[in-house]
Amino acid sequence: MTAKIKPSKGAPYARILGVGGYRPTRVVPNEEILKHIDSSDEWIRTRSGIATRHWAGPDETVASMSVEAGGKAIADAGIAPDQIGAVIVSTVSHFKQTPAIATRIAHEVGAGKPAAFDISAGCAGFGYGLTLAKGMVVEGSAEYVLVIGVERLSDLTDREDRATAFLFGDGAGAVVVGPSKVPAIGPTVWGSEGDKSETITQTLPWDVYRDQTAAEVRYPAITQEGQAVFRWAVYEMAKVAQQALDEAGVNPEDLDVFIPHQANMRIIDSMIKTLKLPEHVTVARDVETTGNTSAASIPLAMERLLATGQAKSGDTALVIGFGAGLVYAATVVTLP
Amino acid sequence: MAATQEEIVAGLAEIVNEIAGIPTEDVKMDKSFTDDLDVDSLSMVEVVVAAEERFDVKIPDDDVKNLKTVGDATEYILKHQA
Ligand SMILES: CC(C)(COP(=O)(O)OP(=O)(O)OC[C@H]1O[C@@H](n2cnc3c(N)ncnc32)[C@H](O)[C@@H]1OP(=O)(O)O)[C@@H](O)C(=O)NCCC(=O)NCCS
Numbered sequence: 184m185t186a187k188i189k190p191s192k193g194a195p196y197a198r199i200l201g202v203g204g205y206r207p208t209r210v211v212p213n214e215e216i217l218k219h220i221d222s223s224d225e226w227i228r229t230r231s232g233i234a235t236r237h238w239a240g241p242d243e244t245v246a247s248m249s250v251e252a253g254g255k256a257i258a259d260a261g262i263a264p265d266q267i268g269a270v271i272v273s274t275v276s277h278f279k280q281t282p283a284i285a286t287r288i289a290h291e292v293g294a295g296k297p298a299a300f301d302i303s304a305g306c307a308g309f310g311y312g313l314t315l316a317k318g319m320v321v322e323g324s325a326e327y328v329l330v331i332g333v334e335r336l337s338d339l340t341d342r343e344d345r346a347t348a349f350l351f352g353d354g355a356g357a358v359v360v361g362p363s364k365v366p367a368i369g370p371t372v373w374g375s376e377g378d379k380s381e382t383i384t385q386t387l388p389w390d391v392y393r394d395q396t397a398a399e400v401r402y403p404a405i406t407q408e409g410q411a412v413f414r415w416a417v418y419e420m421a422k423v424a425q426q427a428l429d430e431a432g433v434n435p436e437d438l439d440v441f442i443p444h445q446a447n448m449r450i451i452d453s454m455i456k457t458l459k460l461p462e463h464v465t466v467a468r469d470v471e472t473t474g475n476t477s478a479a480s481i482p483l484a485m486e487r488l489l490a491t492g493q494a495k496s497g498d499t500a501l502v503i504g505f506g507a508g509l510v511y512a513a514t515v516v517t518l519p
Numbered sequence: 520m521a522a523t524q525e526e527i528v529a530g531l532a533e534i535v536n537e538i539a540g541i542p543t544e545d546v547k548m549d550k551s552f553t554d555d556l557d558v559d560s561l562s563m564v565e566v567v568v569a570a571e572e573r574f575d576v577k578i579p580d581d582d583v584k585n586l587k588t589v590g591d592a593t594e595y596i597l598k599h600q601a
Contacts, residue, residue, distance in 0.1 A: 230561060411580055413561055418568045449561050 193323030194362030197316070199519045200262070200327070201359045203255025204486035205248045206473065207239040216349045219342040227349045232448020236352030236474030238337040245277045246284055248355035249333045250291045252482075256329065257292060259519065260359035264293035267359070268325030271315055272301045273308025273478040275507070276335045278389075288331065298325065305383070306444045306506025307373070308332050308478030309356070310514060313502075314371040316360035331357040332478030339385065341404035350447075351405070352474030356482025358519070369431030372423050373512035379415065383407040383507035405507075416450045416505060420513075421457035424503045427513035428458075438464050439498035440488060440518065444505055445470035445480035454503075465493050477506060485518065494518055521600050522574055527593045534569045535589075538562050548590035556589075566592075575601045 212235050213224040227233055239248065249272060257264050270292075272285040285299035304311040309332040316328035336351035360368070387403045424443070428435065441464050443451050448470055455466060467484035476483060481502050488494035496518055503513035522530065532546035539557045552558040558566060563586075567578050570592065576599045578586075586592045 229559070408580075410560070410564055410583070414564045414568060414580065417565060453565055 191323035197320035198363035198367030201260025205251035239353040252355035252357040256357035267294040269298040307504035310512025367517035369515035431515035440500035
């Protein structure tokens with residue numbers, strides 16, 4: 184017989200309750216990058232807007248950076264760690280296929296035994312995680328969800344590749360998503376374009392080392408077709424950002440903050456123009472001193488804007504992530 | 520209706536002005552985007568994207584690097600516009 188199943192009970196809506204970040208202590212200026220590639224500080228600054236980035240030391244692991252950022256987000260949310268019902272970690276630079284790093288992070292932040300898993304959605308990882316978290320809170324499978332974007336992209340950077348050596352950085356950003364009486368995370372506009380899966384990719388799969396030695400093959404790194412990615416970002420992603428505004432029913436005039444994935448200042452500038460964002464909108468420009476930290480970039484930028492007073496709690500922010508996959512995710516949120 | 524050569528040059532001049540801030544009167548057929556008009560490789564991508572919209576033409580990545588001058592771009596658009 185078909186028994187009657189009791190449904191789960193969630194919150195009416197979800198919101199970001201707290202944010203936290205961790206930036207590795209070592210700051211790497213362009214001068215250091217220039218030791219390995221034929222380029223200039225001026226070229227790097229004008230093409231990417233990047234002046235410095237943080238690279239993690241041996242003790243600043245994917246797990247330790249996540250625990251730092253996650254702990255801060257939990258404290259900022261004003262909840263106890265053991266109230267966390269799920270931990271979602273988005274990363275492409277945790278080098279053990281199994282187990283998921285999320286379980287250890289959940290344990291180390293003091294969350295007890297929550298659901299915990301990793302996701303792989305490149306530079307859209309934060310938006311993907313946020314969307315899952317919102318769904319879980321509203322559906323009722325977790326009251327509070329810790330979403331972490333964390334990368335040690337310096338481990339996947341070919342120091343001698345002119346096209347990427349200057350781009351990437353390391354760090355972790357985290358938010359706590361929990362119940363809300365009012366809508367505070369808009370509809371997510373997300374998707375993938377698998378026909379472009381080779382435009383940003385790891386050069387070689389790890390199993391190359393099953394048949395060949397480290398002396399025979401160059402260590403895997405992230406490679407990309409820079410111009411194709413740039414074109415996709417400025418053209419297609421501006422449309423996705425606009426769609427997220429439309430679906431949330433928010434006009435550019437009502438926006439306080441714009442936090443795009445911190446890939447390249449030129450992409451950010453172009454998006455502002457295409458979206459015709461009014462002067463009063465505060466724009467995250469964290470890429471200048473953080474580089475591209477993939478899944479970590481949006482929460483890191485959010486944390487910095489709030490910490491420096493450039494944005495405040497209750498502000499309305501448009502967030503958009505995009506990258507390897509190709510994948511993207513955009514939504515409008517109320518800042519914690 | 521397809522644009523004429525003059526209309527394309529005038530359109531490109533507006534686009535280059537918008538993207539690189541170069542006065543429209545400086546944008547002439549013989550001018551090189553990178554050497555004369557301060558349009559670097561990334562601004563060139565933005566120029567191309569704007570030109571695609573404006574003139575209803577597709578300019579694939581592989582063709583972009585052959586468009587060195589305003590004249591190259593104008594001829595390309597004349598030939599390929601829908
Ligand atoms: C990486 C990026 C800055 C490179 O810029 P680009 O204009 O595409 O670079 P190109 O490879 O076309 O090279 C353009 C010129 O700069 C030169 N160049 C390339 N890399 C250089 C470097 N590191 N230093 C100095 N010159 C460089 C090239 O030799 C070329 O010169 P030429 O025209 O005289 O031949 C740019 O493509 C980019 O940022 N794309 C988006 C990438 C991104 O954000 N990815 C992550 C998304 S999650």
